[in-house]
Amino acid sequence: MRVIKAALLGFGTVGQGVYEAVRTHREQLKEKLHAEVEIAAVLIKNPRKKRNIDSSVLVTTDFREVLAIPGLEVVFEAIIGEEPGFSYCLQAIEKGCHVITANKVMFARYGNVLLEKAKEKGVFVGYEATTAGGIPVIRTISQQLQVNDIQRVQAILNGTSNFVLSAMREKHLPFEEALEIARQHGYAEADPGNDVKGQDAFCKLMILSRLVFGTQPDWEKVEVEGIGGLSLADIERADRQGLRYKHIADIYRDGGTLKASVKPVLVPPEHALYAVEGVNNAITIYGSLIGKITLTGPGAGKFPTASAMIEDFAAGYRPVPQLDAVS
Numbered sequence: 624m625r626v627i628k629a630a631l632l633g634f635g636t637v638g639q640g641v642y643e644a645v646r647t648h649r650e651q652l653k654e655k656l657h658a659e660v661e662i663a664a665v666l667i668k669n670p671r672k673k674r675n676i677d678s679s680v681l682v683t684t685d686f687r688e689v690l691a692i693p694g695l696e697v698v699f700e701a702i703i704g705e706e707p708g709f710s711y712c713l714q715a716i717e718k719g720c721h722v723i724t725a726n727k728v729m730f731a732r733y734g735n736v737l738l739e740k741a742k743e744k745g746v747f748v749g750y751e752a753t754t755a756g757g758i759p760v761i762r763t764i765s766q767q768l769q770v771n772d773i774q775r776v777q778a779i780l781n782g783t784s785n786f787v788l789s790a791m792r793e794k795h796l797p798f799e800e801a802l803e804i805a806r807q808h809g810y811a812e813a814d815p816g817n818d819v820k821g822q823d824a825f826c827k828l829m830i831l832s833r834l835v836f837g838t839q840p841d842w843e844k845v846e847v848e849g850i851g852g853l854s855l856a857d858i859e860r861a862d863r864q865g866l867r868y869k870h871i872a873d874i875y876r877d878g879g880t881l882k883a884s885v886k887p888v889l890v891p892p893e894h895a896l897y898a899v900e901g902v903n904n905a906i907t908i909y910g911s912l913i914g915k916i917t918l919t920g921p922g923a924g925k926f927p928t929a930s931a932m933i934e935d936f937a938a939g940y941r942p943v944p945q946l947d948a949v950s
Protein backbone atom coordinates (compact mmCIF):
# COMPACT_ATOMS: atom_id res chain seq x y z
CA MET A 624 0.00 0.00 0.00
CA ARG A 625 1.18 3.51 -0.77
CA VAL A 626 2.64 5.47 2.16
CA ILE A 627 2.00 9.21 2.60
CA LYS A 628 4.86 10.75 4.54
CA ALA A 629 3.94 13.63 6.79
CA ALA A 630 5.76 15.88 9.26
CA LEU A 631 4.38 17.55 12.35
CA LEU A 632 5.60 21.02 13.33
CA GLY A 633 4.87 21.35 17.06
CA PHE A 634 4.09 18.68 19.60
CA GLY A 635 1.93 20.55 22.08
CA THR A 636 -1.82 20.13 22.59
CA VAL A 637 -2.59 20.22 18.86
CA GLY A 638 0.49 18.41 17.54
CA GLN A 639 -0.04 15.53 19.97
CA GLY A 640 -3.70 15.41 18.98
CA VAL A 641 -2.78 14.99 15.32
CA TYR A 642 -0.11 12.39 16.15
CA GLU A 643 -2.58 10.32 18.18
CA ALA A 644 -5.43 10.76 15.68
CA VAL A 645 -3.27 9.39 12.87
CA ARG A 646 -2.72 6.28 15.02
CA THR A 647 -6.23 5.80 16.35
CA HIS A 648 -7.80 6.46 12.93
CA ARG A 649 -5.27 4.54 10.83
CA GLU A 650 -7.92 2.17 9.49
CA GLN A 651 -10.34 4.96 8.55
CA LEU A 652 -7.54 6.83 6.78
CA LYS A 653 -6.51 3.66 4.93
CA GLU A 654 -10.05 2.99 3.83
CA LYS A 655 -10.66 6.53 2.60
CA LEU A 656 -7.25 7.31 1.11
CA HIS A 657 -6.08 3.83 0.13
CA ALA A 658 -2.79 4.75 1.74
CA GLU A 659 -0.89 4.47 5.03
CA VAL A 660 -0.03 7.72 6.76
CA GLU A 661 3.42 7.88 8.30
CA ILE A 662 4.45 10.70 10.62
CA ALA A 663 8.08 10.76 9.59
CA ALA A 664 9.25 13.75 11.64
CA VAL A 665 8.26 16.00 14.53
CA LEU A 666 9.73 19.48 14.87
CA ILE A 667 9.94 20.87 18.40
CA LYS A 668 11.64 23.77 20.17
CA ASN A 669 12.90 22.27 23.40
CA PRO A 670 14.97 19.11 22.82
CA ARG A 671 15.09 18.35 26.57
CA LYS A 672 11.32 17.74 27.02
CA LYS A 673 10.29 14.08 27.47
CA ARG A 674 7.86 13.02 24.72
CA ASN A 675 5.90 9.96 23.85
CA ILE A 676 7.02 9.61 20.23
CA ASP A 677 7.90 6.38 18.44
CA SER A 678 11.67 5.88 18.12
CA SER A 679 11.35 5.52 14.31
CA VAL A 680 10.21 9.17 14.06
CA LEU A 681 12.82 11.90 13.51
CA VAL A 682 12.46 14.39 16.37
CA THR A 683 14.38 17.56 15.64
CA THR A 684 14.68 21.28 16.28
CA ASP A 685 16.06 21.87 12.77
CA PHE A 686 13.42 22.45 10.10
CA ARG A 687 15.99 21.79 7.34
CA GLU A 688 16.15 18.16 8.48
CA VAL A 689 12.37 17.93 8.12
CA LEU A 690 12.37 19.33 4.60
CA ALA A 691 15.20 17.00 3.61
CA ILE A 692 13.11 13.87 4.25
CA PRO A 693 12.84 12.04 0.92
CA GLY A 694 9.26 11.83 -0.35
CA LEU A 695 7.79 14.15 2.29
CA GLU A 696 4.28 15.08 1.08
CA VAL A 697 2.47 16.88 3.91
CA VAL A 698 3.38 19.29 6.69
CA PHE A 699 1.01 19.78 9.65
CA GLU A 700 1.90 23.10 11.27
CA ALA A 701 0.93 23.65 14.92
CA ILE A 702 3.51 26.00 16.36
CA ILE A 703 3.16 29.46 17.84
CA GLY A 704 3.09 32.92 16.26
CA GLU A 705 3.71 34.46 12.84
CA GLU A 706 7.32 33.36 12.67
CA PRO A 707 8.84 30.89 12.08
CA GLY A 708 5.45 29.36 11.18
CA PHE A 709 5.04 31.41 8.02
CA SER A 710 8.58 30.76 6.73
CA TYR A 711 8.27 27.05 7.42
CA CYS A 712 4.90 26.78 5.65
CA LEU A 713 6.20 28.79 2.69
CA GLN A 714 9.31 26.64 2.36
CA ALA A 715 7.22 23.48 2.59
CA ILE A 716 4.93 24.68 -0.20
CA GLU A 717 7.89 25.75 -2.34
CA LYS A 718 9.23 22.24 -1.96
CA GLY A 719 5.90 20.85 -3.22
CA CYS A 720 4.39 19.76 0.10
CA HIS A 721 0.75 20.20 1.08
CA VAL A 722 0.36 22.28 4.25
CA ILE A 723 -2.28 22.02 6.96
CA THR A 724 -2.12 24.67 9.65
CA ALA A 725 -3.79 25.46 12.98
CA ASN A 726 -1.80 28.66 13.43
CA LYS A 727 -4.32 31.47 13.19
CA VAL A 728 -1.92 34.24 14.19
CA MET A 729 0.24 33.34 11.20
CA PHE A 730 -2.63 32.61 8.82
CA ALA A 731 -4.60 35.81 9.55
CA ARG A 732 -1.65 37.80 8.21
CA TYR A 733 -0.14 35.48 5.62
CA GLY A 734 -3.03 33.25 4.53
CA ASN A 735 -3.27 34.93 1.13
CA VAL A 736 0.43 34.56 0.42
CA LEU A 737 0.35 30.86 1.29
CA LEU A 738 -2.80 30.18 -0.73
CA GLU A 739 -1.35 31.97 -3.77
CA LYS A 740 1.94 30.11 -3.51
CA ALA A 741 0.10 26.81 -3.08
CA LYS A 742 -1.91 27.46 -6.26
CA GLU A 743 1.30 28.17 -8.15
CA LYS A 744 2.87 24.95 -6.87
CA GLY A 745 -0.21 22.74 -7.29
CA VAL A 746 -0.51 21.80 -3.61
CA PHE A 747 -3.26 22.41 -1.07
CA VAL A 748 -3.36 24.46 2.12
CA GLY A 749 -5.84 23.37 4.80
CA TYR A 750 -6.70 25.91 7.48
CA GLU A 751 -9.94 24.65 9.00
CA ALA A 752 -8.23 24.31 12.41
CA THR A 753 -7.30 27.99 12.52
CA THR A 754 -10.90 29.04 13.12
CA ALA A 755 -13.43 27.70 15.64
CA GLY A 756 -11.57 24.49 16.52
CA GLY A 757 -13.46 21.43 15.33
CA ILE A 758 -16.38 23.25 13.68
CA PRO A 759 -16.21 22.82 9.89
CA VAL A 760 -16.89 26.51 9.24
CA ILE A 761 -14.24 27.05 6.56
CA ARG A 762 -15.50 24.13 4.49
CA THR A 763 -19.14 25.07 5.05
CA ILE A 764 -18.53 28.58 3.74
CA SER A 765 -16.20 27.62 0.89
CA GLN A 766 -18.17 24.60 -0.34
CA GLN A 767 -21.76 24.88 0.84
CA LEU A 768 -22.26 28.65 0.62
CA GLN A 769 -20.48 29.41 -2.64
CA VAL A 770 -23.44 31.07 -4.34
CA ASN A 771 -25.01 32.80 -1.36
CA ASP A 772 -24.09 36.41 -0.87
CA ILE A 773 -23.00 36.44 2.77
CA GLN A 774 -23.95 39.71 4.40
CA ARG A 775 -22.79 39.21 7.96
CA VAL A 776 -20.96 36.85 10.30
CA GLN A 777 -21.46 37.02 14.07
CA ALA A 778 -19.55 34.50 16.13
CA ILE A 779 -18.08 33.27 19.35
CA LEU A 780 -14.57 32.38 18.23
CA ASN A 781 -12.56 31.94 21.40
CA GLY A 782 -13.16 28.78 23.40
CA THR A 783 -11.14 29.97 26.39
CA SER A 784 -13.11 33.21 26.81
CA ASN A 785 -16.42 31.41 26.44
CA PHE A 786 -15.31 28.75 28.92
CA VAL A 787 -14.26 31.42 31.43
CA LEU A 788 -17.53 33.36 31.08
CA SER A 789 -19.56 30.17 31.55
CA ALA A 790 -17.52 29.04 34.57
CA MET A 791 -17.87 32.47 36.19
CA ARG A 792 -21.64 32.48 35.66
CA GLU A 793 -22.45 28.83 36.37
CA LYS A 794 -19.90 28.04 39.10
CA HIS A 795 -19.27 31.55 40.41
CA LEU A 796 -15.52 31.06 39.91
CA PRO A 797 -13.21 34.06 39.91
CA PHE A 798 -11.73 34.98 36.51
CA GLU A 799 -8.19 33.74 37.25
CA GLU A 800 -9.40 30.37 38.54
CA ALA A 801 -11.63 29.81 35.50
CA LEU A 802 -8.76 30.76 33.17
CA GLU A 803 -6.41 28.35 34.92
CA ILE A 804 -8.88 25.49 34.31
CA ALA A 805 -9.13 26.44 30.61
CA ARG A 806 -5.33 26.43 30.46
CA GLN A 807 -5.14 22.98 32.07
CA HIS A 808 -7.60 21.63 29.49
CA GLY A 809 -5.28 22.83 26.70
CA TYR A 810 -7.79 25.41 25.41
CA ALA A 811 -5.73 28.53 26.09
CA GLU A 812 -2.92 29.86 23.92
CA ALA A 813 0.70 29.61 25.07
CA ASP A 814 0.11 33.23 26.14
CA PRO A 815 -3.51 33.22 27.42
CA GLY A 816 -3.46 37.01 27.14
CA ASN A 817 -4.19 36.47 23.44
CA ASP A 818 -7.43 34.73 24.38
CA VAL A 819 -8.79 37.01 27.06
CA LYS A 820 -7.73 40.27 25.40
CA GLY A 821 -9.56 39.36 22.19
CA GLN A 822 -6.57 38.96 19.86
CA ASP A 823 -7.21 35.29 19.15
CA ALA A 824 -10.83 35.93 18.13
CA PHE A 825 -9.65 38.91 16.07
CA CYS A 826 -7.26 36.71 14.05
CA LYS A 827 -10.03 34.17 13.41
CA LEU A 828 -12.41 36.93 12.33
CA MET A 829 -9.81 38.22 9.86
CA ILE A 830 -9.45 34.70 8.42
CA LEU A 831 -13.23 34.49 7.99
CA SER A 832 -13.27 37.97 6.49
CA ARG A 833 -10.86 36.99 3.73
CA LEU A 834 -12.87 33.87 3.01
CA VAL A 835 -16.31 35.52 3.07
CA PHE A 836 -15.61 38.99 1.68
CA GLY A 837 -12.36 38.35 -0.21
CA THR A 838 -10.61 41.01 1.84
CA GLN A 839 -9.99 42.19 5.39
CA PRO A 840 -10.87 45.49 7.07
CA ASP A 841 -8.06 47.79 8.15
CA TRP A 842 -6.79 45.95 11.24
CA GLU A 843 -6.24 49.23 13.09
CA LYS A 844 -9.91 50.16 12.70
CA VAL A 845 -11.32 46.97 14.24
CA GLU A 846 -12.53 47.49 17.80
CA VAL A 847 -10.94 44.69 19.85
CA GLU A 848 -11.82 44.22 23.51
CA GLY A 849 -11.40 41.11 25.63
CA ILE A 850 -13.31 39.75 28.60
CA GLY A 851 -10.80 40.98 31.19
CA GLY A 852 -12.92 44.02 32.08
CA LEU A 853 -15.86 41.90 33.24
CA SER A 854 -16.09 41.16 36.96
CA LEU A 855 -17.91 38.26 38.61
CA ALA A 856 -20.39 40.85 39.89
CA ASP A 857 -21.09 42.09 36.32
CA ILE A 858 -21.75 38.56 35.13
CA GLU A 859 -23.96 37.64 38.10
CA ARG A 860 -25.95 40.88 37.77
CA ALA A 861 -26.58 40.16 34.08
CA ASP A 862 -27.64 36.62 34.95
CA ARG A 863 -30.20 37.88 37.46
CA GLN A 864 -31.64 40.05 34.67
CA GLY A 865 -31.88 37.01 32.36
CA LEU A 866 -28.97 38.23 30.18
CA ARG A 867 -25.54 36.78 29.39
CA TYR A 868 -22.24 38.29 28.38
CA LYS A 869 -20.86 36.68 25.22
CA HIS A 870 -17.57 37.56 23.55
CA ILE A 871 -18.75 38.27 20.01
CA ALA A 872 -16.79 38.78 16.82
CA ASP A 873 -18.90 40.56 14.24
CA ILE A 874 -18.28 41.56 10.63
CA TYR A 875 -20.55 43.00 7.97
CA ARG A 876 -20.45 45.16 4.89
CA ASP A 877 -21.53 48.75 5.39
CA GLY A 878 -21.70 50.35 1.95
CA GLY A 879 -18.23 49.94 0.50
CA THR A 880 -16.45 49.19 3.78
CA LEU A 881 -16.22 46.29 6.17
CA LYS A 882 -17.17 47.00 9.76
CA ALA A 883 -15.78 44.61 12.34
CA SER A 884 -15.60 44.36 16.11
CA VAL A 885 -14.59 41.82 18.74
CA LYS A 886 -15.97 42.53 22.20
CA PRO A 887 -18.19 41.36 25.06
CA VAL A 888 -21.87 41.89 24.32
CA LEU A 889 -24.85 41.47 26.64
CA VAL A 890 -27.33 39.18 24.87
CA PRO A 891 -30.92 38.12 25.62
CA PRO A 892 -32.18 34.48 25.52
CA GLU A 893 -33.52 34.82 21.97
CA HIS A 894 -30.03 35.66 20.60
CA ALA A 895 -28.50 32.80 18.57
CA LEU A 896 -25.31 32.85 20.68
CA TYR A 897 -26.93 33.09 24.15
CA ALA A 898 -26.94 29.33 24.83
CA VAL A 899 -23.41 28.62 23.61
CA GLU A 900 -21.54 27.50 26.71
CA GLY A 901 -18.18 26.21 27.90
CA VAL A 902 -15.46 25.66 25.31
CA ASN A 903 -17.99 25.71 22.48
CA ASN A 904 -17.83 28.24 19.66
CA ALA A 905 -20.65 29.20 17.32
CA ILE A 906 -20.83 31.06 14.03
CA THR A 907 -24.01 32.69 12.76
CA ILE A 908 -23.92 33.34 9.03
CA TYR A 909 -26.47 35.49 7.22
CA GLY A 910 -26.73 34.42 3.55
CA SER A 911 -28.83 35.83 0.72
CA LEU A 912 -30.50 32.48 -0.01
CA ILE A 913 -30.11 30.42 3.14
CA GLY A 914 -31.12 33.14 5.58
CA LYS A 915 -29.54 32.70 9.01
CA ILE A 916 -27.68 29.59 10.11
CA THR A 917 -25.63 28.91 13.22
CA LEU A 918 -22.89 26.29 13.42
CA THR A 919 -21.94 25.19 16.94
CA GLY A 920 -19.31 22.86 18.39
CA PRO A 921 -16.06 22.58 20.31
CA GLY A 922 -13.92 25.62 19.61
CA ALA A 923 -10.63 24.45 21.11
CA GLY A 924 -8.85 21.42 22.54
CA LYS A 925 -6.68 18.52 21.46
CA PHE A 926 -9.02 16.27 19.51
CA PRO A 927 -11.51 18.77 18.08
CA THR A 928 -8.57 20.67 16.59
CA ALA A 929 -6.89 17.47 15.43
CA SER A 930 -10.19 16.50 13.84
CA ALA A 931 -10.18 19.69 11.76
CA MET A 932 -6.59 19.03 10.62
CA ILE A 933 -7.14 15.36 9.81
CA GLU A 934 -10.32 16.15 7.88
CA ASP A 935 -8.42 18.82 5.90
CA PHE A 936 -5.79 16.20 5.15
CA ALA A 937 -8.34 13.63 3.99
CA ALA A 938 -10.25 16.22 1.95
CA GLY A 939 -7.05 17.34 0.27
CA TYR A 940 -6.20 13.80 -0.82
CA ARG A 941 -9.66 12.60 -1.81
CA PRO A 942 -11.35 13.65 -5.01
CA VAL A 943 -14.46 15.75 -4.33
CA PRO A 944 -17.22 13.21 -3.60
CA GLN A 945 -20.23 13.12 -5.91
CA LEU A 946 -23.53 14.21 -4.40
CA ASP A 947 -24.80 10.65 -4.20
CA ALA A 948 -21.55 9.08 -2.94
CA VAL A 949 -22.02 6.96 0.14
CA SER A 950 -18.41 6.39 1.19
Ligand SMILES: NC(=O)C1=CN([C@@H]2O[C@H](COP(=O)(O)OP(=O)(O)OC[C@H]3O[C@@H](n4cnc5c(N)ncnc54)[C@H](OP(=O)(O)O)[C@@H]3O)[C@@H](O)[C@H]2O)C=CC1
Nearest residue numbers: 633634635636637667668669701702725726813923924928
Ligand atom coordinates in the same frame (compact mmCIF):
# COMPACT_ATOMS: atom_id res chain seq x y z
N1 LIG B 1 -4.90 24.52 21.79
C1 LIG B 1 -5.94 24.64 20.97
O1 LIG B 1 -7.07 24.25 21.32
C2 LIG B 1 -5.77 25.21 19.62
C3 LIG B 1 -4.59 25.76 19.19
N2 LIG B 1 -4.48 26.27 17.91
C4 LIG B 1 -3.20 26.78 17.43
O2 LIG B 1 -2.33 25.68 17.21
C5 LIG B 1 -0.98 26.06 17.48
C6 LIG B 1 -0.42 25.15 18.57
O3 LIG B 1 -1.20 25.30 19.72
P1 LIG B 1 -0.98 24.37 20.99
O4 LIG B 1 -0.70 23.00 20.55
O5 LIG B 1 -2.13 24.64 21.89
O6 LIG B 1 0.32 25.01 21.62
P2 LIG B 1 1.33 24.37 22.68
O7 LIG B 1 1.94 25.52 23.40
O8 LIG B 1 0.66 23.30 23.45
O9 LIG B 1 2.44 23.65 21.76
C7 LIG B 1 3.23 24.39 20.88
C8 LIG B 1 4.23 23.47 20.24
O10 LIG B 1 4.96 24.20 19.27
C9 LIG B 1 6.35 24.01 19.49
N3 LIG B 1 7.03 25.22 19.08
C10 LIG B 1 6.77 26.49 19.46
N4 LIG B 1 7.60 27.34 18.84
C11 LIG B 1 8.38 26.59 18.03
C12 LIG B 1 9.45 26.88 17.13
N5 LIG B 1 9.87 28.12 16.95
N6 LIG B 1 10.05 25.84 16.48
C13 LIG B 1 9.62 24.57 16.68
N7 LIG B 1 8.62 24.24 17.51
C14 LIG B 1 8.02 25.24 18.18
C15 LIG B 1 6.49 23.74 20.97
O11 LIG B 1 7.70 23.04 21.17
P3 LIG B 1 8.16 22.49 22.62
O12 LIG B 1 7.24 21.30 22.86
O13 LIG B 1 9.56 22.07 22.41
O14 LIG B 1 7.96 23.61 23.57
C16 LIG B 1 5.25 22.89 21.22
O15 LIG B 1 5.49 21.56 20.92
C17 LIG B 1 -1.03 27.53 17.88
O16 LIG B 1 -0.75 28.31 16.75
C18 LIG B 1 -2.47 27.73 18.34
O17 LIG B 1 -2.91 29.05 18.18
C19 LIG B 1 -5.53 26.22 17.03
C20 LIG B 1 -6.72 25.69 17.40
C21 LIG B 1 -6.95 25.19 18.75
Ligand SMILES: N[C@@H](CC=O)C(=O)O
Nearest residue numbers: 781782783811812923
Ligand atom coordinates in the same frame (compact mmCIF):
# COMPACT_ATOMS: atom_id res chain seq x y z
N1 LIG C 1 -6.95 29.43 22.46
C1 LIG C 1 -7.91 29.16 21.44
C2 LIG C 1 -7.66 27.80 20.88
C3 LIG C 1 -8.38 27.54 19.64
O1 LIG C 1 -8.24 28.22 18.64
C4 LIG C 1 -9.31 29.24 22.01
O2 LIG C 1 -9.43 29.23 23.24
O3 LIG C 1 -10.26 29.33 21.24
